Amino acid sequence: MSQLENNNQHHVVSYGKYILIWLGLIALTGATVTFAGMNLGRWIIITALSIASMKSMLVLNIFMHLKFEDRIFRIFVVVALVTFVIFISLTFFDYAFT
Amino acid sequence: MTTTVLEHSHRDDAGSRMGLWLFLFSELILFGGMFIIYAVYRFKHPEEFRLAAAELDPFIGTVNTIVLLTSSLTVAMSITAIQRGKKYFSMALVGMTILLAFAFLVNKYFEWAHKISIGIYPQSPDLLNKPPGEILYFGLYYVMTGLHALHVIIGMVVLAVMFAFIAKGKINQHSFVRLEAGGLYWHLVDIIWIFLFPLFYLIQ
Numbered sequence: 001m002s003q004l005e006n007n008n009q010h011h012v013v014s015y016g017k018y019i020l021i022w023l024g025l026i027a028l029t030g031a032t033v034t035f036a037g038m039n040l041g042r043w044i045i046i047t048a049l050s051i052a053s054m055k056s057m058l059v060l061n062i063f064m065h066l067k068f069e070d071r072i073f074r075i076f077v078v079v080a081l082v083t084f085v086i087f088i089s090l091t092f093f094d095y096a097f098t
Numbered sequence: 099m100t101t102t103v104l105e106h107s108h109r110d111d112a113g114s115r116m117g118l119w120l121f122l123f124s125e126l127i128l129f130g131g132m133f134i135i136y137a138v139y140r141f142k143h144p145e146e147f148r149l150a151a152a153e154l155d156p157f158i159g160t161v162n163t164i165v166l167l168t169s170s171l172t173v174a175m176s177i178t179a180i181q182r183g184k185k186y187f188s189m190a191l192v193g194m195t196i197l198l199a200f201a202f203l204v205n206k207y208f209e210w211a212h213k214i215s216i217g218i219y220p221q222s223p224d225l226l227n228k229p230p231g232e233i234l235y236f237g238l239y240y241v242m243t244g245l246h247a248l249h250v251i252i253g254m255v256v257l258a259v260m261f262a263f264i265a266k267g268k269i270n271q272h273s274f275v276r277l278e279a280g281g282l283y284w285h286l287v288d289i290i291w292i293f294l295f296p297l298f299y300l301i302q
Contacts, residue, residue, distance in 0.1 A: 012181045013174070022171040029163050033156065036300035048296035055292050063174045064285045065278075070112065073119060080123040084130045091134050095141060 011068045021062045028055050111275040118279040122286050125249075129290050132242050136297060139234045146231025151301040153218065154239075155209070159299035162205050163291065169198035170288040173257070173281045183271040185264060192261045192277075195284065199254045206247050210240075239298055246294060249287050256280050 032051045040047060061067040066074055140147045176191035213236075217224030220240055225233055260280045263269040269277050 018174050025167045044302050052293050056289050063170050088134050
């Protein structure tokens with residue numbers, strides 16, 4: 001029974017690479033907390049969300065293997081995220097301009 | 099004429115992973131809906147959200163963020179371990195993930211217990227006397243962190259089952275898609291917290 005027959009994931013990510021990504025995530029967490037301590041006014045929300053998005057990209061691509069999967073997985077994730085962004089944007093258009 | 103009988107059933111691991119991703123999309127909409135509610139009410143009550151957020155301890159929030167990020171590391175490494183045939187190392191990593199999840203819940207218990215002890219809980223008289231924006235903030239806090247904690251508990255159960263599967267050899271070097279699926283669910287729980295943390299704990 002070959003691995004290809006089962007459509008198996010045979011790409012192995014090394015422990016070192018995972019640990020490197022984890023260090024990046026910890027650093028980004030530190031950055032978020034540091035920025036929150038500074039007086040950024042209105043800009044803190046977009047800064048915090050941007051950093052959170054960067055962390056999510058690392059988790060999605062490396063921990064969740066999205067980078068190493070077939071391209072269709074990536075397309076599905078983008079469609080799901082775009083759908084959610086549309087939900088939140090339309091809701092905001094309603095509240096911001098009513 | 100002879101017929102050939104296939105003795106093994108066809109497995110589609112990529113299909114299994116795709117199935118789990120579809121489930122994760124439903125989770126995205128579930129929590130996403132809550133995030134939309136948060137966004138609208140924060141937009142409408144910015145000052146009161148800021149005041150209410152001062153009740154939360156950013157240190158515990160940061161510790162919990164690091165706990166969950168580390169738990170994502172351990173579950174990811176457990177897959178590499180099983181791919182390399184390291185059964186006991188994989189079990190140890192899954193076990194560590196479950197312990198970190200438990201640590202997260204212990205922290206959450208202390209946070210909730212503290213707030214309840216100072217009279218902040220859904221429908222409490224002290225809370226209902228606060229301005230509307232603060233009532234909304236704490237309502238969202240309990241529902242969203244509560245729903246998230248429920249997902250952490252479910253994740254612990256799922257990972258415990260995976261631990262047993264690895265022990266019994268049902269998850270092994272040649273068949274580990276169930277562990278990958280459990281890992282994918284766990285990473286989503288982590289990602290949800292990655293967004294919950296700044297939105298509830300780090301409002302200036």
